[in-house]
Amino acid sequence: MHRRTTVLLLSTALTALPGPLALADGGGSSSGQVVLPGVPERLSAQQACTAFKGRATSDAPWTRRALGLDQVWTLSQGRGVTVAVVGTGVSDGPAVLAGRVDAVGDAGEDCVGRGTFQAGLVAGAATPGQGFSGVAPQARILAVRGTGVRGEPDPARLAAGVRAAAEHGAGVITVTAPLDGADKAVRAALAVAAAKDSLVVAPAAADSVPPATSGETPAKPAPAPPKGVLAVLDTGPQGTRPDTAPPYTRADLTAPGDALVGPGPVDGGKWTGSGSSLAAAVTAGTAALVRSYHPELKAAQVRERLLRTAYPADLPALDPYGAVAGAEAPAPDAAAARPDPVRPASPPDAASARNTALLVTAGAAGTALLVAFLAAALPRGRARGWRPGRLDPRGTQGEGGTA
Template identity: 70%
Template sequence: MRRRTTALLSLVTLAAVLPAPTALADPTAPAAGSGGAGGGATALPGMPDRIPQGQDGCTTHRGRPTPAAPWTRRALGLDQVWKLSQGRGTTVAVVGTGVSAAPAVLAGRVTALGAAGKDCVGRGTFQAGLVAGASLPGQGFAGVAPAARILAVRGTGERGEPDPALLAAGVRQAAEAGADVITVTAPLDGSAPAVRAAMAAAARSDSLVIVPAAADGAPSGAAEGPPAPAPPPEALAVLDTGPQGARNPAAPGYTRADLTAPGAALIGPGPAGDGKWTASGSSLAAALTAGAAALVRSYHPKLRADEVRERLLSGAYPGAGLPALDPYGAVSGIARPAAAAPAKERPVALPEQSDTSGARSTSLLVVAVSLGTILVVAFAAAVLPRGRARNWRPGRYEADRRGT
């Protein structure tokens, strides 16, 4: 009984003096008040980058509805930058699998060249939604430039098969059609003659070309493909990162990148219906950056394409490696307000060695006091009951002195 009493008192003392455990927040979870049913997350289907071999037909799944805001909305500070610009008056070309005008977030703002108005895969529609998806009542999703227009250009086979020649031709067609910003679904090889010709056409049309620095996935049947080729020097090459500002170590390799942007666990529309999908990859980070370029071109209509490129870089967050996209900084030319700056999502460069001696000393002091308290309580719990059983009484100083 006495041992149980001692143990119980020790545990109570430990609970009183030691700090409570801290709950860690999930940065990808919808923010409070985002409209998610019961605050829970919705499992969304994954958007393919091509139709798998052996699968007949096109992507017909309508996605799943979700009112939750994606993590990128807060990470990029979109609600703040929309007070300055929403991309009105600009056109962003999406060169890829095509773009469907069926989703409500893109309705009335898609123009297609040739067969690009049909998106059998869904990837191009997803990218277009990231660029310019409208902000509609009852949903938290929106593209970076919700008032911009989309120019759909085919840059792959109908089922999403990679075609470097078709991709380069798509860039040239988008530039000749007068697109302000051009983004593509796969890396461009800056050494290829067709790519150099396409970039020359973009320069003549004053079109800013934004490309993924890496592929979205390894080639079919390969565990790990070679790094993407070096992009054209005039293009802005973007690399994907996740909610914590880091890139998946297993992601495809790259040769050169200028900027990072969110590219993991993104939410966007599909080719049919108004449900949402999820996808990851550098082409999606490039799409978000293209939306930011549309914001800049709308707010600063006299800037040339190379000046917009420089503004995206100079307004970005500095990092330990590559700078990270900040639409507000690119548009305004100043750092985003502190209240709007991302917390967990923003990449943080930690010092290699930090001085923790003060914190260590404080921790040791707390532990010492806690152990001392436990020992005192344990001693009292063990000794006092025995003393009472033997009728111990506290001694009196005066009586002891008379007896000497």
């Protein structure tokens, strides 16, 4: 039922607003949609760096409507928040990122294009004639390398990237691959992030099944994410994942991550991509919206807010407007700071209370009888001049005088 609720919400969002909709390469040119190239995850040693400019499209991505971004942008666009993208690097070549990318070391160069795509999902600016925009178009990007130059997976470099991002002041950190909660280097990096008040958002699953396990051998699920990390799983326009999607161990939240549209590392063309790391980027952009609108919140409170305001489902589904505009939750230490209520020194004596009630009732009844008696006797006494009456021989009482 929860899954159907999420599908209904997303389907309603997709049909509620007018205008063209980009489903990336969900349709061919016969339907009037532009078929976009797929952004790579990594490059082989024989492949040259990504140099294709992508393709131009003025259509709005399906995520813009599904996430209600036009509505939430009236409240927050992420100004003043830096989001670190720990991955293949980020190029500021695309117009949507120009002038808003800082880099640690050589991470300002993106040979693959994946990190630039993620950064565009987080903070790509709206440009004239294009329907595309990142979730937080006024946030800044901090590029941090978390893979090899050609996108080779490197858990040690990924952990070091999280640490570097926190030390450079990123308020939100998103990474390109799942984090292993059992890895000591990861836990140490997350301790630094917690000390620096950085929220870490990570994919709950790999973006694709590794080639070595693409045959009959089932792919291993991604490792369980560390405590405190917001682990995000990807969903498509219908709010579901395909049965062949890479497996995961645990997730906290779902967000759009299938058939997304974003920039490549060169010029202003657009690409398409899918995977949980892209859903994590979308969520990181939402976290930037929250941190900009609620600068008083700590990273843990932002994480709690994203979960508390999400659409209810088997796994909660991200709701940017609810996260920004929703009611504030009590601070974690509010209950401890509140004084204890006043308590009686000893339990009340039920028997004593019952006896008191009976005495009061009896007294009230006696008073009522006395009032009735006086109401009858006083007029007679007044009529006799207050002389005592007597009984006549027949047994009736005289009204007054002598015998």
